[in-house]
Amino acid sequence: QVQLVESGGGLVQVGGSLRLSCAASGRTFSSYGMGWFRQAPGKEREFVAAIIWSGATTYYADSVKGRFTTSRDNTKNTVYLHMNSLKPEDTAVYYCAAALNLAGPILRTSVAYSYWGQGTQVTVSS
Numbered sequence: 001q002v003q004l005v006e007s008g009g010g011l012v013q014v015g016g017s018l019r020l021s022c023a024a025s026g027r028t029f030s031s032y033g034m035g036w037f038r039q040a041p042g043k044e045r046e047f048v049a050a051i052i053w054s055g056a057t058t059y060y061a062d063s064v065k066g067r068f069t070t071s072r073d074n075t076k077n078t079v080y081l082h083m084n085s086l087k088p089e090d091t092a093v094y095y096c097a098a099a100l101n102l103a104g105p106i107l108r109t110s111v112a113y114s115y116w117g118q119g120t121q122v123t124v125s126s
Helices: none
Strands: 004-007 010-013 017-023 032-039 046-051 058-060 066-073 078-083 094-101 121-123
Touching: 010 017, 010 078, 017 094, 017 121, 032 078, 046 066, 046 078, 058 066, 078 094, 078 121
Parallel strands: 010 121
Antiparallel strands: 004 017, 017 078, 032 046, 032 094, 046 058, 066 078, 094 121
């Protein structure tokens, strides 16, 4: 069982930056692939970024590639989403998720994940 708690969301102006954190409970954090998803009002949840257990491989949605970076610190049981050059269309609730013993492109899909955080709101104002 893994519990995930996101933090770091807030209100930011266009072009600004935010760093989201996702703290995980449990002793096996390094066994999990971690993902970030977002959901804007009236839209379906969509993939943003993912990182495999070691941090050696990352995946990004085309819409955020070059602007967002995900990283993890397995000693702190935490995964991060660094968001730069934010746009109004990045406004959404951002969720982190954990996938036990999974790596590879499957981490782009929500069905890969067994555990989800409660989400943190990111609002980009123009």
